[in-house]
Amino acid sequence: MSANAFEKSNLGWQLQQLQQRIGEWLELQLSQVRPRLPNIPNVSTPEWLNSLTWLLVRVAFWAILGWVLIRVVLWLMGKMQPYWNFLNLKAERQKTVPTGELTAEAWLMRSRQLYRQSDYREAATALYMAMLQQLNDTGIAPHQPSRTDGEYMQITQELPHHSSYQTLLQTHEGMCFGNREITPEAFEQCQQAYRDIQSANS
16 A cells, blocks of 8 residues: 555544644643742652643633534524525415415405504515516516516516515515514505506506
């Protein structure tokens, strides 16, 4: 077997080396802090103290490594949150958007009912769904589960009352990605936007 076939380094060995370096550094620091004993022959540090020092070094090393790993995982989870929200939104859309079971009028009635129950968030979502159903019914934007709010904004850019479409789309985007709270005033804006869209299509 050639010398090149042997593994030169691996993670376990590198961790052991790091642990040993930290231990030696700590031992050096402790030796500088301890009062200097006269150089008496046959007097050395007791074995139990050496064992205890190494045990403390190992515990400290693994505790610090564990803490760093937990921080990295939490940081990554924070960075991935928009992606998870997007996947949840996509899954929600696949359940609701392509059904075609509810008409735009049915979504509008549902919105009014939810508004009366003071569920402004779901009421605004129902107006959004009514708008999507209307875009589907008129052939402007047939249902596609993968279509994003940004794509709907591009599609509706040339339509009359583009700002009304934008109001509903941005509100929906804010609810899904920014956890935006929908107040009665925000719902009224969405309702007025939907009225404008209806008046343009009638």
